Amino acid sequence: MAKPPVLTACPLDCPDACSLSVHVEDERIESIAGDARNGLTDGVICGKVRRFDRHVYSAERIETPAIRDGTKGSGSFRPVSWDEALEVVASRLMEIRARSGGEAILPFSYGGSNGVLTEGTLDTRWFHRLGASRLRRTICAAATSRAQQGLYGMMPGVDVRDYVHASLIVVWGFNPHASGIHLVPVLKEARERGATLVVVDPRRTPLAKAADLHLGLRPGTDLVLALAVTRWMFEHGRADQAFLDAHTSGASTLRARAEPWSLQRAAEVSGLPSEDIEAFAKMYADASPAVIRCGWGLERNRNGGSAVASVLALPAVGGKFGPPGGGFTMSQSRTFRWDLDAVVAAGEPSVRAVNMNRLGPALLGADPPIEALFVYNANPLATVPDQERVRAGLAREDLFTVVFDQVHTDTATWADVLLPATTFLEHHDLTRGYGATVLNRIRPAIPPVGQARPNYAVFADLLERTGLAHEDDITDPDALAEAVLASASLEPEHRSALLERGTLDAPTPGALFRDRFARTADAKIHLCPPDLDAECQAQTGEPLYTYKADPGTERHPLALISPATSKLINSTMGQLFPGPARVRMHPADAHARGIHDGTAVRVFNDLGAVECDVEVSDAVRPGVVSLDKGLWQRHTRNGNTSNALCPTTLTDLGRGATFNDARVDVEKA
Ligand SMILES: Nc1nc2c(c(=O)[nH]1)N[C@H]1C(S)=C(S)[C@@H](COP(=O)(O)OP(=O)(O)OC[C@H]3O[C@@H](n4cnc5c(=O)[nH]c(N)nc54)[C@H](O)[C@@H]3O)O[C@H]1N2
Ligand SMILES: Nc1nc2c(c(=O)[nH]1)N[C@H]1C(S)=C(S)[C@@H](COP(=O)(O)OP(=O)(O)OC[C@H]3O[C@@H](n4cnc5c(=O)[nH]c(N)nc54)[C@H](O)[C@@H]3O)O[C@H]1N2
Ligand code: SF4
Ligand SMILES: [Mo]
Numbered sequence: 001m002a003k004p005p006v007l008t009a010c011p012l013d014c015p016d017a018c019s020l021s022v023h024v025e026d027e028r029i030e031s032i033a034g035d036a037r038n039g040l041t042d043g044v045i046c047g048k049v050r051r052f053d054r055h056v057y058s059a060e061r062i063e064t065p066a067i068r069d070g071t072k073g074s075g076s077f078r079p080v081s082w083d084e085a086l087e088v089v090a091s092r093l094m095e096i097r098a099r100s101g102g103e104a105i106l107p108f109s110y111g112g113s114n115g116v117l118t119e120g121t122l123d124t125r126w127f128h129r130l131g132a133s134r135l136r137r138t139i140c141a142a143a144t145s146r147a148q149q150g151l152y153g154m155m156p157g158v159d160v161r162d163y164v165h166a167s168l169i170v171v172w173g174f175n176p177h178a179s180g181i182h183l184v185p186v187l188k189e190a191r192e193r194g195a196t197l198v199v200v201d202p203r204r205t206p207l208a209k210a211a212d213l214h215l216g217l218r219p220g221t222d223l224v225l226a227l228a229v230t231r232w233m234f235e236h237g238r239a240d241q242a243f244l245d246a247h248t249s250g251a252s253t254l255r256a257r258a259e260p261w262s263l264q265r266a267a268e269v270s271g272l273p274s275e276d277i278e279a280f281a282k283m284y285a286d287a288s289p290a291v292i293r294c295g296w297g298l299e300r301n302r303n304g305g306s307a308v309a310s311v312l313a314l315p316a317v318g319g320k321f322g323p324p325g326g327g328f329t330m331s332q333s334r335t336f337r338w339d340l341d342a343v344v345a346a347g348e349p350s351v352r353a354v355n356m357n358r359l360g361p362a363l364l365g366a367d368p369p370i371e372a373l374f375v376y377n378a379n380p381l382a383t384v385p386d387q388e389r390v391r392a393g394l395a396r397e398d399l400f401t402v403v404f405d406q407v408h409t410d411t412a413t414w415a416d417v418l419l420p421a422t423t424f425l426e427h428h429d430l431t432r433g434y435g436a437t438v439l440n441r442i443r444p445a446i447p448p449v450g451q452a453r454p455n456y457a458v459f460a461d462l463l464e465r466t467g468l469a470h471e472d473d474i475t476d477p478d479a480l481a482e483a484v485l486a487s488a489s490l491e492p493e494h495r496s497a498l499l500e501r502g503t504l505d506a507p508t509p510g511a512l513f514r515d516r517f518a519r520t521a522d523a524k525i526h527l528c529p530p531d532l533d534a535e536c537q538a539q540t541g542e543p544l545y546t547y548k549a550d551p552g553t554e555r556h557p558l559a560l561i562s563p564a565t566s567k568l569i570n571s572t573m574g575q576l577f578p579g580p581a582r583v584r585m586h587p588a589d590a591h592a593r594g595i596h597d598g599t600a601v602r603v604f605n606d607l608g609a610v611e612c613d614v615e616v617s618d619a620v621r622p623g624v625v626s627l628d629k630g631l632w633q634r635h636t637r638n639g640n641t642s643n644a645l646c647p648t649t650l651t652d653l654g655r656g657a658t659f660n661d662a663r664v665d666v667e668k669a
Contacts, residue, residue: 003023003024003025005021005022005023005024005033006021006022006023006024006443006444006445007019007020007021007022007035007037007443007501007502008020008022008424008425008440008441008442008443008445008502009038009431009438009440009441009442009502009503010045010049010424011113011114011115011424011429011431011440011442012048012049012113012424012569012572013112013113013140013569013570013572014046014179014180014435014569015179015180015332015433015434015435015436016038016040016041016180016181016182016433016435016436017038017041017431017432017433017434017435017436017438017440018034018038018041018044018045018046018049019034019035019036019037019038019041019043019438019440019502019503020032020033020034020035020045020049021033021034021035022425022445024445024446027446027447028057028446029052029053029056029057029425029445029446031050031053032045032049032050032051032052032053033045033050037501037502037503037505038433038436038438038440038503038505039161039436039505040160040161040182040435040436040437040438040505041182041436042182044181044182046181046566047566048566048567048568048569048573052423052425052573054573054576055406055407055423055572055573055575055576056423056425056426056446056449057449058407058575058576060407060408060575061406061407061420061449061450061452062405062406062407062408062412062418062419062420062421062450062452063420063449063450063451063452064079064080064420064450064451065079065080065081065082065084065085065086065417065418065419065420065451066078066079066080066085066417066418067080067084067085067088067416067417067418068415068416068417068418072394072395072397072414072416073394073395073413073414074413075408075412075413077415077418082451082453085417085418085419086419086458086461086462086465087465088417089374089402089417089419089462090462090465090466092372092400093105093130093372093374093400093466094466096371096372096400097130097131100368100369100371101131101368102130102131102132102133102351103131103132103133103351103352103368104133104368104369104370104371104372105127105130105132105133105370105371105372105373105374106132106133106135106354106362106370106372106373106374107123107127107132107133107135107374107376108135108356108359108373108374108375108376108378108380109123109135109137109375109376109377109378110137110139110140110356110377110378110383111137111377111378112140112377112570113377113424113569113570113572114377114429114431114455115429115430115431115432115440115442116338116340116429116430116431116480116481116484117427117428117429117430117454117455117456117477117480117481117484118377118427118429118454118455118456119377119455120340120344121340121343121344121456121480121484122344122455122456122459122460122463122475122480123376123455123459124340124344125344125345125459125463125473126459126462126463126466126468127374128344129463129468130466130468131351132351133351133352133353133354133370134351134352134353134354135353135354135356136353136354136355136356136655137356138355138356138357138650138654138655138656138657139356139357139383139384139656139657140296140656140657141296141299141331141656142299142651142653142654142655142656142657143299143300143304143305143307143308143651143652143653143654143656144294144296144299144304144308144330144331144654145331145654146305146532146535146653146654147305147306147308147309147312147532147653147654148308148312148330148331150309150526150529150531150532150653151309151312151313151518151525151526151527151529152312152518152519152520152525153518153519153520153521154331154334154519155334155512155516155517155518155519156331156332156334156335156437156508157327157328157329157330157332157512158291158324158325158326158327158328158329158512159329159332159437159507159508160182160183160186160293160329160435160436161186161507162291162324162325163183163186163187163190163195163291163293163325164186164189164190164193164325165190165289165323165324165325166190166195166287166289166290166291166325166326167194167195167196167287167288167289167290168195168196168198168283168284168287168289168290168291169187169190169195169196169197169198169290169291169293170198170199170200170284170290170291170292170293171183171187171197171198171199171200171201171207171211171293171295172199172200172222172292172293172294172295172298172311173200173201173222173294173295173296173297173298173299174293174294174295174296174297175201175203175205175207175295175297175563175564176207176293177205177206177207177566178563178564178565178566179295179296179564180435181566182435182436183293183435184207187207196212196213196283196287197210197211197212197213198211198212198213198214198215198280198283199211199213199214199215200215200217200222200225200298201214201215201216201217201297202216202217202218202219202559202561202620202621202624203216203561203563203619203620203621203624203626204216204618204619204620204621205619213276213279213280213283215272215276215277215280216271216272216621217270217271217272217621218269218270218271218550218559218621218623218624219301219559219561219624219660220301220302220303220307220550220559220660220661221269221270221271221303221547221550222298222303222307222310222311223303223306223307223310223545223547224261224265224266224269224270224547225266225270225272225277225280226307226310226311226313226314227257227258227260227261227266227310227545227547228258228261228262228263228265228266228277228281229277229280229281229284229314230254230255230258230261230310230313230314230317231255231258231259231261231262232263232277232278232281232285233281233284233285233317233318234255234258234317236285238285238318239251239255239317239318239319240317240318240319242319243316243319243321243513244316244317244319247316247321247513247517247518247524247525248316248524248525248526248527249522249524249525249526249527249528250526250527250528250529251316251317251527253527253528254310254313254317254527254528254545257528257543257544257545257546258310258545263277263278263281269547271621271623284314284318285318288320288323288326289320289322289323289324289325289326289327290315290318290320290326291315291320291325291326291327291328291329292311292312292314292315292327292328292329293328293329294308294311294312294328294329294330297561297563297660298311299651299656300561300651300656300657300658300659300660300661301651301658301659301660301661302540302548302551302649302651302652302658302661303547303548303651303652304651304652304653304654304656304658305532305535305536305544305651305652305653305654305656306536306544306545306546306547306652306653308330308653309532309544309545309653310545311328312328312330313525313527314328315327315328316525316527317527321511321512321513321514322511322512322513322514323511324511326512327512329435331434332433332434332435332436332437333432333433333434334519335432335433335437335439335506335507335508336432336439336488336490336504336506337488338484338485338487338488339487339488340484340487342487343474343480343483343484343487354366354370355650355655356380356384357384357385357648357650357655357656357657358385358386358648359380359384359390359393360384360385360386360387360388360389360390360391360392360393360648361386361389361648362393363389363390363392363393363394363396363399364389364392364393364396370399371398371399371400372399372400372401372402373394373399373400373401373402374401374402374404375401375402375403375404375405375411375415376403376404376405376421376455377455378411379405379409379410379411379570379571379572379574380411381394381409381410381411381413381414381633382409382410382411382570382571382574382630382631382632382633382641382643383570383571383629383630383643384643385643385646385647385648385657385658385659386607386608386643386644386646386647386648387608387640387641387643387644387646388607388608388640388644389648390643391414394411394414395414400416401414401415401416401417402415402416402417402418402419403415403417403418403419404418404419404420404421404455404458405418405419405420405421406420406421406422406423406452407575408575409571409574409575409632410571410632410633419453419458420450420451420452420453421452421453421454421455421458422444422448422449422452422453422454423449423452424442425444425445425446426444426445426446426447426448426449426452426454427442427444427448427454427455427456427477428441428442428443428444428454428456428477428478428481429441429442430442430481430484430485436505437505437506437507437508438503438504438505438506439494439498439503439504439506440502440503440504441481441498441499441502441503443502454477456475456477456480460473460475463475485498490504494506528544528545529544532544532653535652535653536652536653539650539651539652539653539655540652544652544653548652550663551647551661551663552663553663555605555665556604556605556606556663556664556665557623557663557665558589558623558624558625558663558664558665558666559623559624559625559660559662559663560603560624560625560626560627560642560645560646560660560662560663560664561624561625561626561659561660561662562626562627562628562629562642562643562646562659562660562662563626563628563629564628564629564630565628565629565630567628568628568629568630568631569630570629570630571630571631571632572630574630574631574632574635575632577631577632577635579631579634579635579636580612580613580635580636580637581610581612581613581627581628581631581635581636581641582612582613582614582615582627583601583603583610583612583613583614583615583625583626583627583666584614584615584616584617584619584620584625584626584627585614585615585616585617585620585625585666586616586617586618586620586621586622586623586624587616587617587618588622589622589623589625589666590614590616593666593667593668594668595614595616595666595668596614596616597614597615597616598613598614598615599613599614599668600612600613600614600637600668600669601613601614601666601667601668601669602666602667602668602669603625603627603645603664603665603666604645604664604665604666604667605645605662605663605664605665607644607645607646607647608640608644608645609638609640609644609645610627610636610638610640610641610642610644610645611636611637611638611640611669612627612635612636612637614666625664625666627641627642628642629642629659637669642659642662643659645662645664646658646659646661646662647661647662649661
């Protein structure tokens with residue numbers, strides 16, 4: 001009789017959080033399929049995860065702990081036992097701590113592909129007790145979270161399944177064909193029912209091509225577009241004053257800050273025809289239900305926080321909340337809330353904080369210096385801005401680097417100690433979706449490959465070895481999951497649904513601003529929250545909603561963006577991607593430089609250069625070039641990827657990354 005499949009879920013950094021059904025034969029993965037327990041994804045999964053067995057059994061899988069036996073960066077390692085590897089890690093870190101203090105140790109992780117059992121619990125506890133520097137995890141969603149928190153107290157927005165009721169859908173800085181594929185059929189159905197689709201994106205994405213209106217603006221100018229629409233609505237009596245009076249504060253400040261943005265001026269800055277901006281404003285004012293799906297493409301620049309705040313303010317100004325399918329969707333992750341601090345009992349450590357976007361400068365110049373780096377759940381050499389400085393930092397002879405990963409990433413090449421990690425098919429986890437409103441219990445389908453170990457086992461061991469474990473520490477994954485769930489005060493029926501089905505699909509019920517309200521202290525929408533205003537002022541010298549000009553120069557006039565590709569999840573699975581990378585460029589920009597499709601080029605600025613081939617394509621607007629995010633060094637001629645050109649400047653809110661503020665030029669190689 002065939003064995004029943006293992007029911008689990010996908011924790012990769014993707015909004016959709018699919019339920020999975022995994023067939024296993026003789027402790028090996030036979031096949032991975034979706035199943036219908038997640039109502040949004042309904043059994044459909046992406047090609048990447050259907051073939052995730054190729055990652056699990058990859059030739060580049062790290063199967064044993066190992067210690068460097070060549071020069072730094074040579075990638076040459078000698079296998080050792082777990083005991084030996086962890087003894088080296090524990091003794092080196094304790095020696096550094098005794099000599100220079102805990103802050104000389106820097107943990108580095110993001111954990112977008114991890115749930116709470118493998119990120120933010122035992123690891124946090126250990127690094128906290130070591131007194132290690134704290135990492136600000138701001139590489140993604142820092143500006144969006146600040147804006148959603150400040151305006152709405154992280155209130156979950158419209159459930160994606162309710163989009164079928166909408167008469168207007170605006171997909172703003174989000175590319176569902178790569179980044180969240182389950183929105184695509186929902187949009188199709190909504191349009192079959194008569195919905196109009198607007199896409200705001202500097203690229204003509206597949207969705208933009210199919211849209212009723214594509215606003216192909218210059219990167220980083222969403223703020224002026226949203227403020228122009230805001231001003232237009234106020235000016236034309238289309239702002240919903242009754243809603244603003246009842247449910248918001250700060251509307252008059254927002255209106256005053258939108259005042260400079262006439263259609264004309266917004267058109268000049270954004271590069272959009274002013275008629276298109278006006279058409280959009282009218283369309284938005286007229287439509288109900290109207291919903292905005294706000295993505296992450298608009299946050300990754302100097303204006304990112306103000307831009308997201310101004311977009312999230314639109315449904316309040318236009319009075320779009322109320323009917324099903326009316327309002328906005330940003331992150332849905334706070335559908336379920338838990339209190340990890342209570343579980344970890346770590347509190348806010350009084351140690352220095354290092355912004356992960358500035359890993360390179362920190363490794364090269366932090367004072368006091370970083371002497372040890374512990375990388376897990378991340379591949380910073382591929383994913384962090386200013387790649388040349390990150391590489392130079394990793395190359396420091398006096399830096400002790402631990403890399404704990406599943407595969408031999410670019411970062412792993414620079415390790416002193418390599419530790420093999422399990423994948424989500426080999427360990428337990430507990431995750432929540434940030435697009436789908438689901439909570440998922442992840443269970444191992446197969447035993448660990450080689451000697452790989454889960455993060456919770458390794459951090460529990462390190463707590464013991466360094467003498468930092470306490471008697472009442474919870475380390476068992478089931479007990480840890482229980483403790484996290486207990487802190488989440490789930491309804492009893494939700495809890496049993498999760499235990500029985502391994503997944504809980506629980507959209508927050510009720511209409512927005514009829515049955516459920518902002519999660520701010522007064523349940524109102526704060527259109528110009530004082531804390532955001534102050535943060536913006538401190539970060540940029542100007543208040544919230546102030547547009548900062550394009551950083552382009554005569555020498556580096558082209559905006560480089562690096563959006564998600566359907567082939568990878570960030571840099572994960574990069575070892576399976578054959579490449580080579582191609583930089584996409586508009587025919588007009590190519591022609592002006594004597595460049596053709598397939599020409600070998602050098603994309604450069606003052607931070608570095610990338611050598612690869614060109615794909616001439618009118619899918620990017622003039623003035624913009626695009627190189628996929630998540631590429632590895634093997635995918636280009638000179639081993640650099642987009643991050644070699646990305647600055648370490650920060651967003652106006654949340655101290656997030658400004659990848660899309662890279663300004664470059666392109667020449668024949
Ligand atoms: N297959 C796959 N799926 C993924 C990921 C992946 O790498 N691969 N990554 C995951 C992660 S970590 C995240 S955060 C999400 C990200 O998901 P998305 O929100 O889709 O993020 P991006 O791909 O960065 O950008 C989305 C779109 O914004 C556009 N864009 C760039 N600059 C601007 C701008 O200034 N304004 C506007 N309006 N648009 C702009 C880009 O052209 C792109 O089409 O996707 C997740 N899903
Ligand atoms: N140029 C440019 N760069 C970008 C972006 C961009 O738009 N442009 N976007 C960025 C965004 S949105 C994000 S979220 C970041 C993400 O950047 P990273 O956080 O570096 O994410 P990944 O590249 O997916 O690397 C995750 C690594 O963790 C490993 N891993 C997964 N699970 C486990 C586990 O349980 N244990 C251990 N020990 N290891 C594990 C995987 O094998 C993989 O190598 O990248 C950013 N980088
Ligand atoms: S990466 Fe996204 S679409 Fe693919 S299986 Fe995971 S959750 Fe589903
Ligand atoms: Mo991300």
